[in-house]
Amino acid sequence: MDFEEDEWNQISNNPIVFQTIKNDVSLEIEDTSHKSYKLRFKEGGKIHMFRVVGKFRLTWDDDDIL
Numbered sequence: 926m927d928f929e930e931d932e933w934n935q936i937s938n939n940p941i942v943f944q945t946i947k948n949d950v951s952l953e954i955e956d957t958s959h960k961s962y963k964l965r966f967k968e969g970g971k972i973h974m975f976r977v978v979g980k981f982r983l984t985w986d987d988d989d990i991l
Contacts, residue, residue: 941974949991954983965991 928935932950933943948968955961957980966972970989975982 936971943972943974945970945989967991 928943929950932945932947934946936942936944945966945968950966950968950970951963952966952972953961953963964985966985966989971985973984
């Protein structure tokens with residue numbers, strides 16, 4: 926996964942958490958059935974990432990989405 930340095934900061938290592946540093950930051954996610962989703966985050970929005978059985982699980986607060 927790549928998070929653009931001018932859009933995201935990693936604010937925690939355990940658990941891994943990234944936070945947006947500007948408004949209207951988009952992130953494209955492909956789920957396990959290969960469906961693609963594009964999310965747009967507000968400034969300060971966070972995404973939590975953890976690994977479960979060889980796959981990454983992402984969570985976020987819907988209030989952080991535009």
